[in-house]
Amino acid sequence: MRRVLAVAALxxxxxxxxxxxxxxxxxxxxxxxPISGLEWLVGGxxxxxxxxxxxxxxxxxxxxxxxxxxxxxxxxxxxxSDKGTAKRYDGNxxxxxxxxxxxxxxxxxxxxxxxxxxxxESNGVKIAFxxxxxxxxxxxxxxxxxxxxxxxxxxxxxxxxxxxWKQLAALDYLRVAGS
Numbered sequence: 001m002r003r004v005l006a007v008a009a010l011x012x013x014x015x016x017x018x019x020x021x022x023x024x025x026x027x028x029x030x031x032x033x034p035i036s037g038l039e040w041l042v043g044g045x046x047x048x049x050x051x052x053x054x055x056x057x058x059x060x061x062x063x064x065x066x067x068x069x070x071x072x073x074x075x076x077x078x079x080x081s082d083k084g085t086a087k088r089y090d091g092n093x094x095x096x097x098x099x100x101x102x103x104x105x106x107x108x109x110x111x112x113x114x115x116x117x118x119x120x121e122s123n124g125v126k127i128a129f130x131x132x133x134x135x136x137x138x139x140x141x142x143x144x145x146x147x148x149x150x151x152x153x154x155x156x157x158x159x160x161x162x163x164x165w166k167q168l169a170a171l172d173y174l175r176v177a178g179s
Contacts, residue, residue, distance in 0.1 A: 034095050034102055037120040038073055040147065042066055045178045048155065048171035056082040060171065067092075075106070093118060104129070123147055133159050134168060151175035 041064040050057040061078045072094035079086045091106025091114075104127050105115035116129030125145040133139040140160035147153050153173050158165040 034120075035072060035093065038064075038093050038102070038118075038125065039066075040150065041075075041145075042073060044151075044175040046153070046173040046175050048173045050079065050171070058082060060173075062173065071095075124153060148172075 043064070046062045046064070048060045048062075050060045058080045061080060062075060064073050064075045066072075067074055072092045074092050075089070076087065077089040079088050086109065088109050089106045091104060093102060093104050095101075096103040096117075099117065102118035102120065103115065104118050105113060107113050114129050114131050116127060119126045119128075124147040127143045127145070129141055129143075130138055131141050133141070142158050142160075142165065144156040144158070145153050146156065151174060155171045155173055156167060157169045158167050160166075
């Protein structure tokens with residue numbers, strides 16, 4: 001009987017160690033995912049005051065959520081005006097194994113795809129891409145998402161000029177509860 005209890009106790013310790021080892025390995029794998037550097041964006045509705053962007057504009061709403069398999073972050077951006085909601089952008093942040101870097105792509109309401117590399121910085125995120133500027137010309141652009149607090153970031157759009165980066169627009173986003 002003692003031998004059976006000793007084996008059972010040893011088995012329980014081994015099973016417990018295996019479970020603990022699996023949990024540690026899983027946490028290590030999670031921490032190693034480069035996309036986890038963007039998880040602070042996930043949840044709620046990030047809202048920016050858009051009343052200065054044009055007549056009837058009220059706000060811009062951006063939502064970030066994990067994909068079902070937790071491999072990438074999906075985002076949507078809606079422009080809300082006094083005439084309704086325009087669902088403008090839908091895209092993803094993901095790990096690009098071919099480039100060994102984070103990346104982004106999104107499709108706008110007119111089926112145009114924009115994509116580029118994403119860099120996590122000490123105070124937020126930098127996203128580089130080529131797109132039409134406000135004059136309709138293709139240009140090198142970047143967006144800086146500057147984290148100000150857990151529920152606040154500053155979004156800055158810049159265009160590359162001969163003399164450096166020129167700011168085109170800036171908005172402050174606040175996270176509110178909701179989906």
